[in-house]
Amino acid sequence: MPIRCKEVSSTFARVPRSKLLENACLSRDGRQALVMRFQPSYIRLYETGELAGRIESLDRILKECVICPRRCRVDRTVCERGVCGVGTLPVVSSHNPHFGEEPPLVGWGGSGTIFMTYCNLKCVFCQNYDISHLGYGEEVSCGELAAMMLELQESGCHNINFVTPTHQIAQIVRSLPLAVEKGLKLPLVYNCGGYEAVETIRFLDGIFDIYMPDIKYGDDEAAARYSGAKDYVERCRESVKEMHRQVGDLVVDSRGIAQRGLIIRHLVMPDGVAGTREVMRFIAREISRNSYVNIMDQYRPCFKAFDHPPLDRRITPEEFDEALSIAREEGITRLAGITE
Numbered sequence: 001m002p003i004r005c006k007e008v009s010s011t012f013a014r015v016p017r018s019k020l021l022e023n024a025c026l027s028r029d030g031r032q033a034l035v036m037r038f039q040p041s042y043i044r045l046y047e048t049g050e051l052a053g054r055i056e057s058l059d060r061i062l063k064e065c066v067i068c069p070r071r072c073r074v075d076r077t078v079c080e081r082g083v084c085g086v087g088t089l090p091v092v093s094s095h096n097p098h099f100g101e102e103p104p105l106v107g108w109g110g111s112g113t114i115f116m117t118y119c120n121l122k123c124v125f126c127q128n129y130d131i132s133h134l135g136y137g138e139e140v141s142c143g144e145l146a147a148m149m150l151e152l153q154e155s156g157c158h159n160i161n162f163v164t165p166t167h168q169i170a171q172i173v174r175s176l177p178l179a180v181e182k183g184l185k186l187p188l189v190y191n192c193g194g195y196e197a198v199e200t201i202r203f204l205d206g207i208f209d210i211y212m213p214d215i216k217y218g219d220d221e222a223a224a225r226y227s228g229a230k231d232y233v234e235r236c237r238e239s240v241k242e243m244h245r246q247v248g249d250l251v252v253d254s255r256g257i258a259q260r261g262l263i264i265r266h267l268v269m270p271d272g273v274a275g276t277r278e279v280m281r282f283i284a285r286e287i288s289r290n291s292y293v294n295i296m297d298q299y300r301p302c303f304k305a306f307d308h309p310p311l312d313r314r315i316t317p318e319e320f321d322e323a324l325s326i327a328r329e330e331g332i333t334r335l336a337g338i339t340e
């Protein structure tokens with residue numbers, strides 16, 4: 001069962017009452033319903049001036065960039081570029097209400113996705129390779145990025161969902177106060193590939209209410225071969241632990257809309273390449289058995305996957321069923337689309 005705000009839960013109890021607002025909201029069927037809604041955490045950081053300090057800290061890291069585990073040490077403040085290919089300004093490929101994300105993010109108004117261009121991972125099977133590898137997108141100012149957030153809020157989205165934010169997080173956080181000043185009040189989603197520097201994630205405490213990392217691999221050999229990240233497992237695990245420490249298990253309001261917490265994605269790949277057993281065991285034992293986990297079946301060969309068997313085929317229904325069975329065996333209780 002999802003944790004709902006009006007129910008008592010240990011996760012919810014950890015959130016200070018001062019962070020909650022009582023709001024009268026229209027429910028999906030148009031009736032007025034009293035809904036407990038979070039005030040997004042970043043509002044407090046903005047009001048106390050702490051957000052300005054985080055912006056300075058992240059900008060300082062850009063000068064010798066160690067924003068992600070690649071640790072390129074290039075000076076991105078003068079537009080030097082490292083592995084990810086992004087310099088000083090944000091680069092965005094699109095911003096739209098998205099209805100294909102997890103139900104607690106989509107609701108009825110959609111998730112306000114902003115697709116950030118390029119990526120710090122080099123997955124040979126990337127399904128968005130035109131954006132992440134080929135750099136489809138445009139450089140924008142921080143003011144323009146803030147305007148996109150406000151436009152998505154205006155169109156009725158439930159959250160602002162930054163897709164592949166890792167390598168552009170300093171630019172995103174720099175844009176945030178410009179949006180807050182003009183009335184942004186939706187929770188932010190950090191929708192990442194899981195190859196994160198835990199030191200950077202610590203700087204995001206109180207800025208993102210929802211973390212949505214992939215956990216792509218259970219072993220580094222596959223991560224090195226298919227994503228060019230030989231330390232993926234350790235970097236991902238320590239970062240997901242930190243994300244969970246900050247926001248806890250997923251909490252939804254009485255309408256089923258995500259307010260705060262962790263959503264984990266795991267894409268099943270052919271021949272067990274994704275290491276589903278190791279991933280589910282890690283989540284159950286070191287994060288929480290109550291983690292909201294989306295085990296995804298939509299793998300299809302893209303980009304260079306045809307040159308890398310067994311990634312040159314879709315998964316079978318049996319492989320997907322086996323992944324679900326493994327999750328249950330390891331004790332995961334909240335499976336997106338299955339148990340809720």
Ligand code: SF4
Pocket residue numbers: 065066067068069070071072073074081082083084085086120166167168
């Ligand atoms: S964010 Fe980009 S430049 Fe910075 S360490 Fe990562 S890949 Fe390198």
